[in-house]
Amino acid sequence: MFIVDLGWDVYFEALRVACVGAGCVPARVISQHRGLWRVAGDFEECWAEPSGKLRKESVAGGDWPAVGDWVSAEILSGQPNATIQQVLPRRSRFVRKVAGKQIAEQVIVANIDVALVVAALDGDFSVRRIERYLAQSWESGARPAIVLNKADACAEPQELVAQIERIAMGVPIFLVSAKTGAGLEAIEASFKKGQTIVLLGSSGVGKSTLVNRLLQEERQPTHAVRSSDSRGRHTTTSRELFVTPGGALIIDTPGLRELQLWNAAEGVSQTFTDVDELAAQCRFTDCQHLNEPGCAVQRALAEEVLDADRLESWRKLQREQGFLLRKMDPANAAAQKKGTKISMRQVREKYRNRDKGKN
Numbered sequence: 001m002f003i004v005d006l007g008w009d010v011y012f013e014a015l016r017v018a019c020v021g022a023g024c025v026p027a028r029v030i031s032q033h034r035g036l037w038r039v040a041g042d043f044e045e046c047w048a049e050p051s052g053k054l055r056k057e058s059v060a061g062g063d064w065p066a067v068g069d070w071v072s073a074e075i076l077s078g079q080p081n082a083t084i085q086q087v088l089p090r091r092s093r094f095v096r097k098v099a100g101k102q103i104a105e106q107v108i109v110a111n112i113d114v115a116l117v118v119a120a121l122d123g124d125f126s127v128r129r130i131e132r133y134l135a136q137s138w139e140s141g142a143r144p145a146i147v148l149n150k151a152d153a154c155a156e157p158q159e160l161v162a163q164i165e166r167i168a169m170g171v172p173i174f175l176v177s178a179k180t181g182a183g184l185e186a187i188e189a190s191f192k193k194g195q196t197i198v199l200l201g202s203s204g205v206g207k208s209t210l211v212n213r214l215l216q217e218e219r220q221p222t223h224a225v226r227s228s229d230s231r232g233r234h235t236t237t238s239r240e241l242f243v244t245p246g247g248a249l250i251i252d253t254p255g256l257r258e259l260q261l262w263n264a265a266e267g268v269s270q271t272f273t274d275v276d277e278l279a280a281q282c283r284f285t286d287c288q289h290l291n292e293p294g295c296a297v298q299r300a301l302a303e304e305v306l307d308a309d310r311l312e313s314w315r316k317l318q319r320e321q322g323f324l325l326r327k328m329d330p331a332n333a334a335a336q337k338k339g340t341k342i343s344m345r346q347v348r349e350k351y352r353n354r355d356k357g358k359n
């Protein structure tokens with residue numbers, strides 16, 4: 001394997017002098033398993049370990065090397081066979097908030113060009129979940145695309161495609177069946193040699209089945225979803241990078257139980273350009289889009305140009321972002337608090353009035 005086959009390009013070449021130390025070579029992290037990283041480059045693929053210095057920095061809150069990272073590696077003749085001295089600056093990175101209460105980010109994959117958000121058109125389909133993945137994908141710096149899989153298992157796939165088209169805001173949509181192979185040529189045709197593509201999405205949507213198809217080889221184990229609710233069984237347990245026959249690099253990931261956004265205000269904006277554009281037309285710049293006069297968002301709702309569920313989804317992701325920001329930066333927290341108090345009161349009033357109208 002050569003680094004150019006692994007996606008090394010002029011961007012990273014420009015970093016070589018500054019980042020790849022004497023006695024070291026550039027290497028790409030292709031998988032990660034419990035404290036060991038597998039690296040490839042202009043040498044025989046091998047296991048690697050972070051240097052003591054890098055380890056110390058990572059423990060102190062820095063980033064551990066992630067799959068997709070380019071690193072400066074020192075090749076040794078022992079076990080493991082390489083030491084990772086430094087992680088090169090990332091061109092893009094898909095992150096999430098770590099699961100649970102802790103306020104910290106986790107880098108899932110780095111240096112990706114395309115983020116394929118995979119969803120399955122069977123029992124566990126959720127437009128809201130796709131929006132969430134799109135927001136974090138936009139934030140990553142990669143280009144998102146949506147893959148609607150299991151077309152064979154859905155009676156009216158076109159109906160769901162139309163639903164997704166309304167929220168995609170121009171993001172490409174691929175309708176495929178990894179099982180029959182239908183629609184896969186279009187995905188393959190969109191890949192370029194040397195490009196890095198990551199597959200993201202819940203467990204059981206068929207990411208590994210797609211990877212096997214695209215590699216034309218059964219490289220990744222797959223497992224049937226639970227028949228009761230079509231949820232997956234978390235078959236893939238680690239991230240791994242593969243080279244497709246066409247020369248694109250593809251990363252399979254384990255399905256996330258939940259995707260909590262991390263610092264993705266920009267990404268949320270990009271995902272909801274329709275709502276953002278409406279909000280910009282409101283009479284008041286601080287409009288909360290509840291019952292203010294001249295609210296373009298409420299008008300769009302009334303005219304059924306905007307879906308109430310989509311607006312609620314936008315509000316929810318924005319609330320999450322606000323919550324994170326307050327947790328991350330105490331000064332910001334104080335400034336935001338007052339505004340939130342007022343707007344939450346307005347929300348409650350609004351729902352109270354709405355429910356009154358119903359009875």
Ligand SMILES: Nc1nc2c(ncn2[C@@H]2O[C@H](COP(=O)(O)OP(=O)(O)OP(=O)(O)O)[C@@H](O)[C@H]2O)c(=O)[nH]1
Binds near residue numbers: 178207225234
């Ligand atoms: N009917 C149908 N089933 C599919 C299709 N693609 C995948 N499956 C099935 O869905 C199940 C889950 O597929 P996986 O590829 O393991 O799903 P995954 O997204 O990798 O799941 P995790 O590794 O758990 O995150 C398997 O039984 C696949 O055979 C498809 O296009 N149609």
Ligand SMILES: [Mg+2]
Binds near residue numbers: 208209220221253
């Ligand atoms: Mg899998």
Ligand SMILES: [Zn+2]
Binds near residue numbers: 282290294295296
């Ligand atoms: Zn408004």
